Amino acid sequence: MRAEAYDMYMRSLLLSLLSSAALAAGPNLGLPLSPEELSQWDINVLPDGTGLPPGSGTSKQGAAIYAQKCMHCHGEAGKGGVNAALVGAPPIKTIEAAKTIANFWPYATTVFDVIRRSMPWQQPRTLTNEEAYALTAYILAQNKLIGEQDVMNAQTLPRVRMPNRDGFIPRFPDKLP
Amino acid sequence: MKRIQPVAANGLLDRREFLRGGAGLAAAMMAYSVKGETLTEPPWSKEPGTTVTAYGKPSKFEKAATRTLSNPKGEPRTQHARTPHHLLQGMATPNGLHFVISHAGNAEIDPAQHRLAIHGLVKRPLVFTVDALMRYPMVSRFTFVECGGNSAPLFSPEPLQANPQALHGLVSCAEWTGVPLSILLDEAGVDPKARWVIAEGADSPHLSRSVPIAKALDDAMVALYQNGERVMPDNGYPTRLLLPGWEGNMNVKWLRRLQLTEQPAMSYYESRTYAPILPNGKAYQFYFIQEVKSFITRPSVGMEMKGAGVYEISGIAYSGNGRIARVMVSADGGETWAQAALQEPVLSKSFTRFRIPWQWNGGPAVLQSRAWDEAGHVQPTRAQIVAARGQASRVPPVAAFTSQHYNGPTSWAVDASGGVRHVYA
Numbered sequence: 114m115r116a117e118a119y120d121m122y123m124r125s126l127l128l129s130l131l132s133s134a135a136l137a138a139g140p141n142l143g144l145p146l147s148p149e150e151l152s153q154w155d156i157n158v159l160p161d162g163t164g165l166p167p168g169s170g171t172s173k174q175g176a177a178i179y180a181q182k183c184m185h186c187h188g189e190a191g192k193g194g195v196n197a198a199l200v201g202a203p204p205i206k207t208i209e210a211a212k213t214i215a216n217f218w219p220y221a222t223t224v225f226d227v228i229r230r231s232m233p234w235q236q237p238r239t240l241t242n243e244e245a246y247a248l249t250a251y252i253l254a255q256n257k258l259i260g261e262q263d264v265m266n267a268q269t270l271p272r273v274r275m276p277n278r279d280g281f282i283p284r285f286p287d288k289l290p
Numbered sequence: 291m292k293r294i295q296p297v298a299a300n301g302l303l304d305r306r307e308f309l310r311g312g313a314g315l316a317a318a319m320m321a322y323s324v325k326g327e328t329l330t331e332p333p334w335s336k337e338p339g340t341t342v343t344a345y346g347k348p349s350k351f352e353k354a355a356t357r358t359l360s361n362p363k364g365e366p367r368t369q370h371a372r373t374p375h376h377l378l379q380g381m382a383t384p385n386g387l388h389f390v391i392s393h394a395g396n397a398e399i400d401p402a403q404h405r406l407a408i409h410g411l412v413k414r415p416l417v418f419t420v421d422a423l424m425r426y427p428m429v430s431r432f433t434f435v436e437c438g439g440n441s442a443p444l445f446s447p448e449p450l451q452a453n454p455q456a457l458h459g460l461v462s463c464a465e466w467t468g469v470p471l472s473i474l475l476d477e478a479g480v481d482p483k484a485r486w487v488i489a490e491g492a493d494s495p496h497l498s499r500s501v502p503i504a505k506a507l508d509d510a511m512v513a514l515y516q517n518g519e520r521v522m523p524d525n526g527y528p529t530r531l532l533l534p535g536w537e538g539n540m541n542v543k544w545l546r547r548l549q550l551t552e553q554p555a556m557s558y559y560e561s562r563t564y565a566p567i568l569p570n571g572k573a574y575q576f577y578f579i580q581e582v583k584s585f586i587t588r589p590s591v592g593m594e595m596k597g598a599g600v601y602e603i604s605g606i607a608y609s610g611n612g613r614i615a616r617v618m619v620s621a622d623g624g625e626t627w628a629q630a631a632l633q634e635p636v637l638s639k640s641f642t643r644f645r646i647p648w649q650w651n652g653g654p655a656v657l658q659s660r661a662w663d664e665a666g667h668v669q670p671t672r673a674q675i676v677a678a679r680g681q682a683s684r685v686p687p688v689a690a691f692t693s694q695h696y697n698g699p700t701s702w703a704v705d706a707s708g709g710v711r712h713v714y715a
Contacts, residue, residue: 139473143416207683208567209692227558230496281575290485290502
């Protein structure tokens, strides 16, 4: 039997059983997962700010953390080093142009999300939420996307309008939900 | 010896006729056997061989068949390992040669401590151990996985002299076995409001990508096995999200979490990396599907033709939209075309091996393939891709990713000395 056919068969079997039973007909070997049990993994931040934690930070606080934990790879003031520049918005004139936060990224929430999940590269998941907010504020302020005094938190960060927000075209609109 | 009529210009032959009778064998024998050689007993025929090992390896004479590494010292940046297509045959990529892109090395996961969590817009948030997943009903299927940046060197304004491994080594095909994701989502109880599934890995970047719920409920799989053995560590052991036919980066390795949401995450990789810039300055977003594509693996750059005579042209075709319907091959740079034979089984979203015999007359030739899939999509010409997608402003290094999702043809020019060059035709 072809894989797709088997898949359809299995799904139709499941659906027919689901209609008469509270639980699916699979082995049901998943254990219930409480929000507390999930909390350390529950780190997705969505563009509207869903998932942003309590806490806040400013560019000034971020500058000190940046110098200690980020500058080694991303260079002084985010100008780039062995890894990508975080500051600057060179115009996009070629298909291979450098994509930066300020010239390309559509949502500011992604800055917080990637800092918290992936950075520092050698020691991810060691920053506090306050530190991640402060670093986000520092990078956005260095790019002049927010003011030097602006506080980043769960309310203010999703409201930061990124310059290239409308720069995208879905490749397969019919595949989007 | 009977002459087989060509089916297209410059020596392309009909494969069925070719298999029936030995055309052109005289020429081949001249190039490949030594006249008057006495066959003797070699050393390995005169004593017992070496001890059989617990886990086999290829012959020591096949050391060239390895992946090429972009970052062999594991410096703090992405690592690429490319599949040597020019040295492989058939449709299955051996596990040790399957391509890898790893953004922070290999996570070496103890399966006893690994968990898969499903939460968000579900009725029952659940967590699974690997042992639990191993008890679920499984499916097996061949499918290719291709990096969105595979074939990026073909965006160069001048053809880069590189072999199929360097040009197209970021695609591979394996038989994957695992649990249909739809079963696990059904058990968790999908909230009708859920439109996306955000998948996350247990590697140090915690790589995350957003998958439309329709794909997750269609043919997505939590893969546990690769070509019959457990998924390789560099391909996501012990659990990999498999999205047949969709962009490699979305097939999240070391899968540990699935959150069902109304919005996509707009993660780093979907916001930035896998959003190719278009000539008008806008960028494509959510380039999910790896579209129909083919390339010739033999002959190709790096090989030398050993005299005029009959050769088999062989290559790979695949489509993220279904089965390969047809592959046409040209030996004169696209002027005339002949239909190649497709090796069975021809499977949806899988490599399909194509072959056609070729009587090389010793003169210049330009070899090219073009594939069609069952959904009616045709592999575009390079000119069509350049018109729609642009090309790099200057000749880039061969490993650079100037753009993504190149699925145009690859052309190999054979010169009279038997050398093969990459050309645009």
